[in-house]
Amino acid sequence: xxxxxxxxxxxxxxxxxxxxxxxxxxxxxxxxxxxxxxxxxxxxxxxxxxxxxxxxxxxxxxxxxxxxxxxxxxxxxxxxxxxxxxxxxxxxxxxxxxxxxxxxxxxxxxxxxxxxxxxxxxxxxxxxxxxxxxxxxxxxxxxxxxxxxxxxxxxxxxxxxxxxxxxxxxxxxxxxxxxxxxxxxxxxxxxxxxxxxxxxxxxxxxxxxxxxxxxxxxxxxxxxxxxxxxxxxxxxxxxxxxxxxxxxxxxxxxxxxxxxxxxxxxxxxxxxxxxxxxxxxxxxxxxxxxxxxxxxxxxxxxxxxxxxxxxxxxxxxxxxxxxxxxxxxxxxxxxxxxxxxxxxxxxxxxxxxxxxxxxxxxxxxxxxxxxxxxxxxxxxxxxxxxxxxxxxxxxxxxxxxxxxxxxxxxxxxxxxxxxxxxxxxxxxxxxxxxxxxxxxxxxxxxxxxxxxx
Amino acid sequence: xxxxxxxxxxxxxxxxxxxxxxxxxxxxxxxxxxxxxxxxxxxxxxxxxxxxxxxxxxxxxxxxxxxxxxxxxxxxxxxxxxxxxxxxxxxxxxxxxxxxxxxxxxxxxxxxxxxxxxxxxxxxxxxxxxxxxxxxxxxxxxxxxxxxx
Numbered sequence: 001x002x003x004x005x006x007x008x009x010x011x012x013x014x015x016x017x018x019x020x021x022x023x024x025x026x027x028x029x030x031x032x033x034x035x036x037x038x039x040x041x042x043x044x045x046x047x048x049x050x051x052x053x054x055x056x057x058x059x060x061x062x063x064x065x066x067x068x069x070x071x072x073x074x075x076x077x078x079x080x081x082x083x084x085x086x087x088x089x090x091x092x093x094x095x096x097x098x099x100x101x102x103x104x105x106x107x108x109x110x111x112x113x114x115x116x117x118x119x120x121x122x123x124x125x126x127x128x129x130x131x132x133x134x135x136x137x138x139x140x141x142x143x144x145x146x147x148x149x150x151x152x153x154x155x156x157x158x159x160x161x162x163x164x165x166x167x168x169x170x171x172x173x174x175x176x177x178x179x180x181x182x183x184x185x186x187x188x189x190x191x192x193x194x195x196x197x198x199x200x201x202x203x204x205x206x207x208x209x210x211x212x213x214x215x216x217x218x219x220x221x222x223x224x225x226x227x228x229x230x231x232x233x234x235x236x237x238x239x240x241x242x243x244x245x246x247x248x249x250x251x252x253x254x255x256x257x258x259x260x261x262x263x264x265x266x267x268x269x270x271x272x273x274x275x276x277x278x279x280x281x282x283x284x285x286x287x288x289x290x291x292x293x294x295x296x297x298x299x300x301x302x303x304x305x306x307x308x309x310x311x312x313x314x315x316x317x318x319x320x321x322x323x324x325x326x327x328x329x330x331x332x333x334x335x336x337x338x339x340x341x342x343x344x345x346x347x348x349x350x351x352x353x354x355x356x357x358x359x360x361x362x363x364x365x366x367x368x369x370x371x372x373x374x375x376x377x378x379x380x381x382x383x384x385x386x387x388x389x390x391x392x393x394x395x396x397x398x399x400x401x402x403x404x405x406x407x408x409x410x411x412x413x414x415x416x417x418x419x420x421x422x423x424x425x426x427x428x429x430x431x432x433x434x435x436x437x438x439x440x441x442x443x444x445x446x447x448x449x450x451x452x453x
Numbered sequence: 454x455x456x457x458x459x460x461x462x463x464x465x466x467x468x469x470x471x472x473x474x475x476x477x478x479x480x481x482x483x484x485x486x487x488x489x490x491x492x493x494x495x496x497x498x499x500x501x502x503x504x505x506x507x508x509x510x511x512x513x514x515x516x517x518x519x520x521x522x523x524x525x526x527x528x529x530x531x532x533x534x535x536x537x538x539x540x541x542x543x544x545x546x547x548x549x550x551x552x553x554x555x556x557x558x559x560x561x562x563x564x565x566x567x568x569x570x571x572x573x574x575x576x577x578x579x580x581x582x583x584x585x586x587x588x589x590x591x592x593x594x595x596x597x598x599x600x601x602x
Contacts, residue, residue: 109512116509117473179458189462196465198477198530212512336470337463338572346457353455372583384583418456450455 097207099139099215105130110200110212117198118313123320132312135216135305136296138205146312147296153315157185158285160330160429167425169341171418173449174276178287179344184334186286190307193333199309201302216305217298242301327429342415349452350410354387354394356450357417364390366413368406371396385409418449464572474510475558478528479551482518489540493523496544504551511555525551529559 094101105111105127115129136147161184165177172180183189194214205215219241276287284290318326347353354366372384385405386396395416397408422444431440467473483497484490497515505513522540525547529535535554539547 109514113477113510113512117477119471173456173458175456175458179460183461183463186462192462192465196467196530197473332471334470336466338466338469339461339463344459344461346459348455348457374583382583452455 094207098141099134099144099205100130100207100209100211102127102130105211108210108212110210112212114197114199114212120317121321121325124316128316128320129313130211132309132316133199133211133214134205135214135300135308137217137298137300137305138215140296146308149312149315150308151311151315153311153313153318154185154285156318156326157311157314157330157334160327161185161334162285163427163429164335167427167443168421169419170422170444171420171446171449172341173345173418174280174287176341176344176418180339180341182286183339183344184337187303187307189337190310191303194306194310199306201305214302214305214309216300216302218301219299323429342419345411345415345418347411347414350407350414352452353450354410354413356452357414358389360447360450363392366394366410368409370402387413473530474508474555475530476511476527476555477530478512478514479555480526480528481513481515481523482521482525483515483523484519484521485517487520487522490523492541492543492547493539496547500544500548504548508555525554527554527557527559529557531559533559533561535559 094104105125108126108130111126111130111133115124115126120129131144132146132149134145136145139145142148158181161181162177165172165180165184169177169180199214200212201214201216202209205217209215279287282289314326314329317329321329351366358364358366366387366389368385368387370383371386373382375381376383381400382398383400383402383405384396384398385402385408387394387406387409395409395411395413397405397410397412399405399408424441425443426439426441428440467475481493481497481501483493485494501513501515505511522538524536524538524540526534526536535557537550537554539550542550
């Protein structure tokens with residue numbers, strides 16, 4: 001029989017190394033031992049000093065997001081600071097808060113692990129990271145949720161991404177540029193990225209839950225009772241609930257559906273087509289109808305909340321680290337993802353477009369010629385057709401019929417034109433006066449895609 | 454409209470830019486009394502503090518589980534969890550197991566037959582006999598006859 005003269009937990013407490021994210025449950029009741037991370041930091045701004053009942057939460061958080069960067073060099077409290085007993089005293093009152101109070105950020109192993117997993121700079125305090133995890137649906141207070149940070153982060157992300165795409169692929173048609181932008185930093189991409197970072201969501205937000213979890217409020221699905229067609233109905237409801245509010249059947253005109261702009265009417269009361277120009281002038285960075293700025297929904301989806309978290313985190317990195325750090329973060333986590341741009345194109349009339357392109361660029365009109373063929377009379381013929389402009393082969397396509405091969409050849413020629421990438425590119429954000437190594441060379445600007453009236 | 458766009462989402466390539474450790478949580482369960490936890494208790498005393506310090510990306514919890522065998526549960530970013538029973542193991546054997554679980558990606562074990570798996574096209578392209586030099590195998594004589602005419 002093993003006998004411990006000293007309980008294991010107390011030994012561990014003395015052993016605990018700084019930076020280690022360990023929680024010890026000494027009994028089945030899960031009492032947290034005060035290790036490095038469970039100490040509450042004693043700062044003049046800490047709400048622990050003032051009784052929570054009397055202090056306004058704003059004072060503490062405003063410090064945490066901006067001033068903390070200057071006063072706290074490390075996100076982890078120093079081991080010399082003695083733990084306070086006060087947080088246990090207030091732990092019973094935590095449920096009163098809509099989101100976890102800032103002082104609890106230092107007690108969360110999840111949060112510290114996320115900080116380390118993303119290799120964030122020690123300049124970024126844990127409290128600020130915790131604030132990025134609070135959605136506006138969980139805490140409507142703008143001083144505590146990530147709404148403002150998400151706006152900044154979304155704009156900076158959009159700038160880096162569009163700059164990257166437009167400088168490296170100057171001939172990309174606008175629709176494809178929007179699709180590429182959405183593939184890298186659209187809501188569905190950001191939702192996936194948050195999941196790949198290991199960010200878990202709460203079932204329901206509150207002051208007592210772990211600050212390392214994504215806090216947002218989602219619509220609860222009413223439990224169905226069994227009846228014929230139960231599973232079909234349940235699956236349909238789950239699918240409906242998983243969609244963002246704007247895509248649900250219940251309120252099709254409440255917000256907008258992606259890709260389909262809300263129906264507009266002209267002065268005569270007739271439905272009006274949403275043109276590319278209109279989308280450029282009035283759309284968001286993906287050419288879509290922007291959501292209403294002052295409208296805060298009651299519920300949101302995991303995807304929306306996750307994408308807001310990623311945007312807010314990016315804003316924090318930009319604010320604390322500056323442009324170089326945020327650009328490096330963008331390269332590491334966003335532009336390094338795989339996307340085949342040639343798979344984003346869909347042409348309706350490639351032969352016509354290629355002809356117009358050749359006329360515009362003063363090339364000779366394209367001519368399709370058969371390069372090779374096999375099995376013309378068989379069940380599976382193969383034709384290889386090339387489109388030529390004078391002596392230059394613009395593209396080549398394989399098809400089971402002559403028309404198919406010709407169309408594929410025209411598509412290949414158009415993609416070859418649109419996907420041109422210059423070798424020497426200087427991004428506008430790379431070239432600055434302070435950086436003597438890189439001088440800005442003007443980038444290529446294309447006249448634009450082929451337009452058919 | 455001349456060009457329409459197809460919606461797509463970029464795919465992750467962990468390690469191409471940043472590398473994110475796929476193990477997000479390790480839960481250790483031990484018993485103070487039982488003999489099968491002897492090595493586990495020693496591991497918790499002597500190995501775990503340093504291991505936790507060296508792996509700050511992983512959240513770790515230590516929980517008593519009286520009168521039961523010790524085990525460790527690892528949760529991964531992909532939503533999977535792996536559980537390994539650690540009864541009667543020595544502390545260094547446990548350390549090996551835990552290292553293995555920490556460096557795992559959480560996917561189910563599967564047989565790998567191909568030496569390379571890639572989402573990129575091969576740089577040499579695919580061979581096409583329709584583009585190669587036109588050879589007429591076994592008909593050389595006939596072609597010669599035609600040329601004579």
